[in-house]
Amino acid sequence: MAQDIRELFKEDAQTQEKMPIKHQNRFLKKLDAALPIESKSKFNWLKIAASVVVFLGLSFGGVKFLKQEVTLPKNVTPNTMETKTLGDVSPGLKKVEDYYLASINLELSKIKYTPETKDLFDGYVVQLEELDKEYKRLSVELTESGPSELTVNALIDNLKFRLNLLYRLRAQLKELNISETGVEEVTKII
Template sequence: MAQDIRDLIKNHQNQSNEQMSKGHEARFLNKLDRALPEKRSSKSLPWMRIAASVVILLGMSFGAFKYFESSQTVTKPTITNVETTKSLGDVSPDLKKVEDYYMATINYELSKVKPTPENKELIDGYIKKLEELNKEYKRLSKEITEKGPNELTVNALITNLKLRLNLLYRLKEQLNTLQETETNVL
């Protein structure tokens, strides 16, 4: 019993000569007004609309200012005077382990040295030699940065670390000897 929908629509149009009852539209509009009352604009608060417009305008202006300010700071070149130098760790992970070992041991031995008025002159002499070795280490690191790593420079850096550690061991021995002689004298 399938019927063509086009035929049904044509038949329905022919039969739809029916009209609504009188006053139906007016009754419908009255019910609609009661269900959804018309919002009346408040004429007592026009300054609220003006204030809201000003706040929106200020917010948009601030946002635009921040946007253009951040885009200008990105395009400005930054100049830094930080000089980066390469160390043994930058050459090889194995050399980094060697450097870390020596540096940790040197710092540990330095932390164990306790200056007293009796040994201050001896410690100051060793500290001065350590500072000279540290300057040489920085110069060698700068050379690796500028010229690239080579066997001689890498060996010189490792030797520098060994010398610093040996120097601290000698300082420790001399401090022990000095302490023993002081205790024997007393």
């Protein structure tokens, strides 16, 4: 019952019928009649146009994706990088930094700016700006070279200096108010 498959294929090859000679020509004529050449060319142009549109869209999207321009705020230059703060080093240092910054902001909010205290206040503001510049420089150093004991201590000392400067400003303003109040009381008595 088992037959050799090679023998079956040999027998099949011998019994195959050949196609009539003009069959292919008749088939092509019928195909041309069903699908005229003009309609084929219209579809070809549509396919080409659609391919061009898709290609242009993909290339435009690819250029946009690969060229992603970063929009920076007006005051940031492209060479600046995100600087680290004490809070980025450890949670304990973040608490210290937050304490000093909150105290500095509280002291600044307590100070009353008047025309009489303008010169005194402006002098302290200049010193605070210098300390702020130094703090930013130290933050850049912390970012570039990593946390070191000297840098961390310098940042904490900078915050302490700013807070102490504000305490001195407040004390001087109190003295100025006391002396002005004393002068006013003396003038009332006279």
